[in-house]
Amino acid sequence: MEIIVSKINSNKNISDGKIIMAFEGENPLEETNYPIKKEEFNGKFLEIKTLNLALEEKPNKIIFIGLGKRDEINHEKIRKAIGKSIKESNKLNIKNIEVSTIGIDKILTLNEFSKIISETAILANYKFDKYLSNKNKTKLEKLNIVCNEDDYDEINKSINEGKTLGEATNLARNLVNEPSNILTPIKLSEEVDKAGKEYGFDVEVYDEKEIKKFGMEAYLEVSKGSINPPRFIVMKYFGDKDNEENIVGLVGKGLTYDSGGLSLKPNSGMVNMKTDMAGSAAVIGAIAAIAKMELKINVIGAIAACENMISSKAYKPGDIINTMAGKTILVNNTDAEGRLTLVDGVYYLVEKENVNKILDIATLTGAAQRAFGNHVTAVLSNDDTFYRELERATEESGEMIARAPILDEYRKLIKPDIADLTNSSKGPGMITAGIFISEFVKGKPWIHMDIAGTSWSEEELEYIPKGGTGVGVRTIYYLLKENSN
Structure with missing residues (x-):
């Protein structure tokens, strides 16, 4: 337009x-x-x-x-x-x-x-x-x-920013709406590479052999059951060359399809599981907008793209698996797979890319949708200042959030007797899932956004279509704009 x-x-x-x-x-x-x-x-x-x-x-x-x-x-x-x-x-x-x-x-x-x-x-x-x-x-x-008005220079800058945010959100919507037989992990990596060339950010894509070298065992376990191989996608934009040591890390859940694995979902729960990569779409859209607007900030995004499927090779409930961080995980539920891919992505950014702050965004739990419905994104954070910055960003974007608590009583629920952590436990699943991810951030300021309820709309609203909403793109953009120099 x-x-x-x-x-x-x-x-x-x-x-x-x-x-x-x-x-x-x-x-x-x-x-x-x-x-x-x-x-x-x-x-x-x-x-x-x-x-x-x-x-x-x-x-x-x-x-x-x-x-x-x-x-x-x-x-x-x-x-x-x-x-x-x-x-x-x-x-x-x-x-x-x-x-x-x-x-x-x-x-x-x-x-x-x-x-x-x-x-x-x-x-x-x-x-x-x-x-x-x-x-x-x-x-x-x-x-x-x-x-x-007669002087249109500043107005045109504002128009350009608005258009960029709209187009970047629609980029995310397109990715979420693509069926999973089209948007495989390899195809997603190709789409990210194309976006990088169009919007102005660098893209690195790693295959399963390179993923194994990184030690991302939890991520690889999730991907084992699928005929479509995983791809680890890293996006880099350095707009603040004078402060290259200051980097914000973004991790988006990239399950291009989730059957639930051996903990199989019912058919009604599988129909829209092409949307389980909406977190990755939000990260792609946000970095695209940041790069096009040339914000003075450094950002690295990571997507552990794969499918969670059933086969004789698939990981099983009761397995104990390792992670890039060296922490072991008891698998209680193969349908709690997103957090397994996210923690390897999070740890990669913290350990290998030395990010200073980190945000992950994921369609992670049905509990978030049950708690807050389809209009509010659930958020956990270990840093009050970082969270307040996110709140201010939502005032610009219009996307609503609600913060859930991190309590030691809930942290105990993810600590089993025979492994360091478990990926599924009794208790408030939205909170324990977020706390699980927090175990891998090494104390860095961190935000977790659970968009299970907000990434997809069953009805057409004023400016939100039926289908993929592109939630998170504009909020993350405004968050990083506030952090820019």
């Missing part, structure tokens, strides 16, 4: 439609000439009214969208209003639309507004139709932000 900015009344008749936002009880007609009665549109949050005018003069398709009460407005409400308007414009077959800044410019800077509009327009216009014979051709092609 092309997104431009122009002065009010400077480009008449170039747009098919127009979006006008209004606060509850405040008449948008004071500054427009469109024939709509106040009792027909009051500006309640997400209230929408469209006019399709029989006029040759453009714009002749008008979308009024309510923002709710002025004193309750925030970035996320604007994002939802824009998203709903973009979807409505597609229903009206609008190819070229303009957005009026009247009223909004009194609460947000034009730069903030332009970034939100650009980001949301890209997100709301997304549809995964790759495998449909009859594709919808009515997607919006051009959006024009009209304002009273």
Whole structure:
């Protein structure tokens, strides 16, 4: 989608439609000439009214969208209003639309507004139709932000950042939506390599022989049952050459398919298990956005990509396996496989790449979804400052999180009698899974994000599609932007 900015009344008749936002009880007609009665549109949050005018003069398709009460407005409400308007414009077959800044410019800077509009327009216009014979051709092609400004340099920077975040999130969505017979570990590594060339970050891919040399035995155990070999993918972006010793590490769970292994899932639990690599997709999208925006920060991402399948070679409940860190693990459940791949990835970044902070993101536990549903990501952290930075990042992204506690009483639950750790235990599974990963961070500031409930949507929302959501991309971007110099 092309997104431009122009002065009010400077480009008449170039747009098919127009979006006008209004606060509850405040008449948008004071500054427009469109024939709509106040009792027909009051500006309640997400209230929408469209006019399709029989006029040759453009714009002749008008979308009024309510923002709710002025004193309750925030970035996320604007994002939802824009998203709903973009979807409505597609229903009206609008190819070229303009957005009026009247009223909004009194609460947000034009730069903030332009970034939100650009980001949301890209997100709301997304549809995964790759495998449909009859594709919808009515997607919006051009959006024009009209304002009273003459100097567009800073505004265009904001538009570019918004577009980049939208496109990087859609990159993650595409990867999550790909079926697992297409997106194997090798194919995922190829897609990362392609993204690296497009967005400007380096990619290293290691095969099973090299993975074995690293000592990543837990990761290899998970992968053994599949005919598709694993690939360990490392992404590097160094934007702060003067401080190359300061590095943030990102680890994304990369199970391109999870059958549960010998602890087999029911059929209903397997249908969407192509999404078990949504954490890796978030890391790929975040690094893509960071690199394209040339943030002054150093980041290394790691993905232990593999499949968890059944065969005579597959690892079994009751096995004791080793890890890159040298800690042994009693396997109580082969469907608690993600944490086994993550800990080798985490330890690799801590030990081999000397990262200073580390964040892992994974579709890890059904317990997280049961606790927080499909709109809130569960988070554990060993560092209050790092967690508060994540909270501030979510204020920018609009993605909601909730922190769970790390307690010694729960740490005891993952310590069996015959091995150093167990991958599955009685107790609060969301918490014990996160604590399990914390055993491998060597005391570095660490955040764990469990996106089991938020990585996939069963319904289409204002700017979130049905299917892969791309959750985490924008939050991680804003987190690292705050950490940049």
